[in-house]
Amino acid sequence: MLGNLLKMWFMLLDGRVRQIKDIARELEVSERQVKRYKEELAVYVDIESITGKYGGYRLRETYIPFKGLLTEEETELLRYYIDSLDSFPLEEKDKINKIIGKINYSILNKNDNVSNFNEIIPYSTVRMMDENRKNLISDIYKAIVENREVDITYKNNNGKCTKRKVQPYKYITYKGEKYLVAYCLMREDIRYFKMIRIQCYKLLDSIFNRTIDIDNVINQEIHNSVGIFGGKEYKLVLEVSPPMANTISERIWVEDQCVEELEQGEIRFTATMKGGPEIISWILSMGDTVKVIEPLELKDEIGEKLKKMIRNL
Known part of the structure; x- marks a missing residue:
């Protein structure tokens, strides 16, 4: 299943509409299983469902959010692995495991169940990311992987800005919006920070210990x-x-x-x-x-x- 999730995700990275039947044929699974994969991936990346005779799935943003974590060699190795799942050389397995370890808190983590709620208010689309926002997301991924604390200036729903020091645990997509799930040292509690409202940020050298089962917290919330x-x-x-x-x-x-x-x-x-x-x-x-x-x-x-x-x- 891990391989199929990755393979489907890479199939969509070119931004074209892929019909469900074609995805199912390439992955050698049922169309129903493809729909399940889509729900899992849609928690973390913005996948659009296109209706009509030639409809299917399309990735709204072909940007790879964790590309800042991977070297060019690692990215190519991952692509090669996905293209040759059935005949991948054993000597490269350890490298692949390390690469996946860098991203296993994101699209490969299935404990969120957030996708059940993605379409309660489906009346708008989300703005595409500019380069500054892409850099922010890459740096946040880096902070999550390295357990580094982050200083942020955050604008709340009423337009008020506050400075926070946070311990980043997870990055999720909900209703197309991207959120950082982090422990806020000011509020002494887990908070969901909408990425588009982070006005500025700085990755700190201080390292925190992961003492919170963040997936359990999210499951309790939902x-x-x-x-x-x-x-x-x-x-x-x-x-x-x-x-x-x-x-x-x-x-x-x-x-x-x-x-x-x-x-x-x-x-x-x-x-x-x-x-x-x-x-x-x-x-x-x-x-x-x-x-x-x-x-x-x-x-x-x-x-x-x-x-x-x-x-x-």
Whole structure:
């Protein structure tokens, strides 16, 4: 499976649309398995699904984010390995293992499950990276691999900039946006830093010890969450009418959800969900097809949000 993930990723690096059936034929797997590979890779790289007769998958950014970690020789060796998986010389295996060791925290790590939430709000595309942003990502990868602390100046959602010293653990892509998952020494907690909001940075000489199981932290965050950032928890009861009722009932949003069919195609959706603002955005995206039954505090929050929206019209 490791080899197929790498091979599919390299197949997409030329930026062309690759049909699923062609990928399946080259990898000698089923089309369903190709779709699974796509979901795994899409956690870390921006893969676009193209519909239509000649549709398939296309990599939005052909940039290799960890190229700063690999020498030219290592990059060519990795390409050679992927092209000759079945007949690779044994004497090169150790070199390949070291190369993969440099990137095993990224696209080869399957413990995220973040891809389950990639399309909750699929209404926009992400800006392409400029050279400064590419350099930032390469340096962040380097800091993760070498366990080096980083000074960053970060602009939050309200436009306020703060200086932080962080211990970088992981780099992920969520809804097409790139995030650094790091322990923030100022907040003394794990934080998700959107890469595009890092205004400036400096890799430090200080080395930190990895004392946090970051994959476990992420899995805990996304458990019963709409998104990867956790947040306020609600015991949610919604009544949803068609056509949105079909969409809601056809998908698994959280593990403990319960869908009860009502009259005239309506459903009652019950679940314990975390997410705060993302839950509100999710509910508002259903428009007039949804009625919030419980909790009352969430009804009030959505009501206040709608009043502000109407005042701003």
